[in-house]
Amino acid sequence: MLQSSPSxxxxxxxxxxxxxxxxSLLIVSPVWRQWQQQEGVLAAQRLEVQRLxxxxxxxxxxxxxxxxxxPQEASxxxxxxxxxxxxxxxxxxxxxxxxxxxxxxxxxxxGPVRAIRMQITLRxxxxxxxxxxxxxxxxxxxxxxxxxxxxRRATTATDAPTLDATMxxxxxxxxxxxxxxx
Numbered sequence: 663m664l665q666s667s668p669s670x671x672x673x674x675x676x677x678x679x680x681x682x683x684x685x686s687l688l689i690v691s692p693v694w695r696q697w698q699q700q701e702g703v704l705a706a707q708r709l710e711v712q713r714l715x716x717x718x719x720x721x722x723x724x725x726x727x728x729x730x731x732x733p734q735e736a737s738x739x740x741x742x743x744x745x746x747x748x749x750x751x752x753x754x755x756x757x758x759x760x761x762x763x764x765x766x767x768x769x770x771x772x773g774p775v776r777a778i779r780m781q782i783t784l785r786x787x788x789x790x791x792x793x794x795x796x797x798x799x800x801x802x803x804x805x806x807x808x809x810x811x812x813x814r815r816a817t818t819a820t821d822a823p824t825l826d827a828t829m830x831x832x833x834x835x836x837x838x839x840x841x842x843x844x
Contacts, residue, residue, distance in 0.1 A: 731835035752786035
């Protein structure tokens with residue numbers, strides 16, 4: 663039978679808990695450092711949230727949803743469409759002012775704002791057509807593309823593939839006093 667002396671008992675009484683403390687510190691210490699780092703990140707994020715909450719709300723961008731229905735309005739629209747086509751290196755092919763409303767769409771012109779539709783045709787490549795539509799979406803005025811038809815144009819083997827895109831664009835004008843519903 664194994665006999666232990668009182669000195670061995672004290673060694674176990676102090677040594678075993680000391681060893682357990684050392685092992686737990688080796689395990690807990692890295693996790694503690696990670697926790698401290700995450701607290702620092704969280705404090706920085708809280709400061710950022712406070713800064714953003716204290717910042718003034720940015721002013722909305724100036725955008726004209728509708729313009730006055732003047733005799734020059736149609737030519738201004740045409741000029742803007744040509745400028746957008748030129749900026750995207752697309753060819754402005756045609757314009758039809760007799761564009762009809764899509765089937766099932768309301769054609770009532772009552773109220774202070776009236777929708778006017780025009781059909782335009784562009785000749786372009788696909789990336790340039792996408793650029794045209796992106797610029798149209800960011801235009802100063804509100805435009806709505808209600809119809810879009812894209813056809814591949816016959817080209818020779820050496821030409822870049824081009825498209826003929828026909829779209830109906832709806833723009834909005836403020837009706838003159840007394841002309842609403844007429």
